[in-house]
Amino acid sequence: MKNILIIGAGKSSSYVIKYLLEKSNEEKLHLTIGDISIENATKLINNHKNAKAIIFDVFDKNQRENAIKNATIVVSMLPARFHIEVAKDCLKYGKNLVTASYVSPAMKALDKQVKAKELVFINEIGVDPGLDHMSAMQVIDKIRNKGGKMLLFESFTGGLVAPESDTNLWNYKFTWNPRNVVLAGQGGAAMFIQEGTYKYIPYHKLFRRTEFLKINNQKFEAYANRDSLKYRETYGLKNIPTMYRGTIRRVGFSRAWNIFVQLGMTDDSYSIENSENMSYRDFVNLFLAYSPSDSVELKLRSYLKIDQDDVMWEKLLELDLFNPNKKIGIKNATPAKILQKILEDSWTLQENDKDMIVMQHLFGYEKEGKKEQIESSLIVFGENQNYTAMSKTVGLPLAIATLKILNGEITKPGVQIPIAKEVYQPILKELKNHGIEFIEKKVPYLGYNPNHVIG
Template structure:
């Protein structure tokens, strides 16, 4: 029996574990899920005879390594900064490893040793990064094989709430780690290429620089630049393009309102607030507004934003219970970002019956047969409920398929890898169609 170790059992593991359990007998698998809190894991594996949940303190190095050395392959579903310890253990124990996270410099530094040991460390195999790589490279490779010259490349992804469950003025709920949403954009200056000009957006301007996006029949969205798009010139071999931009999708109006938190400093994660555990929501908001002996919090905020109570931003802020003097986050030594995260989690958590929506969109300009073309490719996946979400499906199923492909020696590229090679993405994208993860394309000539 082939042993798969999954470390971490958060929201994104429901479909991953379902796939592995469903294929346990046909693929001769035994799945061990290790986490400090195993309640999720136990509910996901549902007493499957080929699966078990084990308590693990990830910082207990001896126990962690003991589990890893018993596995044939390890899937790390931990926060990104914890992957490196798992990777080092995998090197020591000669085990393959799979993660959904971006390749960090520390992970890339393990490439030579992983290659020397014929180990596969496959990263960026979730949704974004992951599905974005695979679907984009499938189009790009196909176009090039047909003689096309790629002129521009844009790619956008967003985890949103399904239209039928959209019941707040932000048109948004958390479908993945709330901390990552609150801290979005703080990794550094966004960089991209637009019509031959290099563009740079500092975090404090990021949510003011948005562009509209319409996807029929799902309506109007907006996009903002995500991270360093320029690195994809080499990664996707797009050195001749005039436009190169990767971004995040939100519903129209979200970013303008989110900029309020950024501009006031409420997303800062660099310091702790004094007496944070005793601050009401209203006190928290007031802490970022100027002192005035008589003006209310509402008046000061309207003055700062230069809006009135009829503005769509005001409606969004009111919906978060921000002005309540009786609601408390209750977090000791909290950073502003942690306080904001708690307030938003109370307002934006999925209810049991809520369905989420994953949207991905590529726009590729190319020249072929002396004519310019624009190819639009979009993916929309709707979740089943708050457990089996679209986000969990589009993260977890690619990971599961790739894991089995490594065990079955269908993926053989050793070292630190991401899924941009045809031999990796083709079989995965083909099987994903069985799960309703299908990209729709439209081409126009101009």
């Protein structure tokens, strides 16, 4: 039996486990699911004969090394910052590794050693990053093979709530790690290039510079991802005039989210004294000027110039932000942690809620003196809270890549992402069997349209 060690049994692990268990008899697989809490792992295994759950503490060196030593291949579903410890053990014991996370500098530094041992360390093989890389490279390679010269590449992805479960004014619920949503866009200016001109958007302006999209007759908006420029070299588009990557939300979300940014509620750099005893109303008042007479509501509307009949105000009221009786209950919390707690009250998926993944790529190119454009779009809907669209689009590419490495179909050694044809082609082909398929169509070449961008 081939022993697959899956480390982490969180929200994105359900489809990894489901797919590999379905293949386990045919492919002679045995799954070991390790997690600090064994309950979810046990639930996902559901007494399957070809799997077992173990308690796994990534900081327990002996336990970690023993589990990795006994594996044929390792799939790390841990938070990105913990992958490196797993990777070092995989290198030490000669095990291939698969993760969905961005390649960190520490992971990249292992590349020579990984190649020397002829090991495969595939990263960025989830949805974004992952599915975006593979689907983009498939079209880019096709354009190049037909003699086209790339002029424009724009890529947008969003994890959203499905229309039938869209029950709040924000048109949003948490479909992945809430902390990542609250901290989105921080850590430096958003960087991209349009028509040969470099653009930089500082964090405090990010959510007022949005682009409008229409996908499958639905309207969306997108704000810029932090660094689009690094993908020029990754995709072989070093001299491309326009390169932009963004995150999709429903129209109106970014303008409302900007309220939290301007107040300072998304800051994660300091702790608030006595936060556990504060009410939601106290928290809002922290960021507003003192007044012996004006209410918190009046001060906030005045500071941000929000009319009482504005839908923005209705969105804030819906979150119960001004409730004097609800307590934060988190000791020494940062503003970002408190905001996350408040949002989880309203934005957590309910038992029957479904989510969806939306992705769109735009490819502009010149061929034989004529400018053309291809639009490639994907919408995937979740089944329920356990088998979400997010876990499906993260987990299936991971699981498929794992099996193809095990079977010797993916052999290129080194620390890598899935941009090579021999990697992305078989994975995308298999994904079609599971309802993950991009719809491509030719559209008029637009190039950079200044009406798309606000601000």
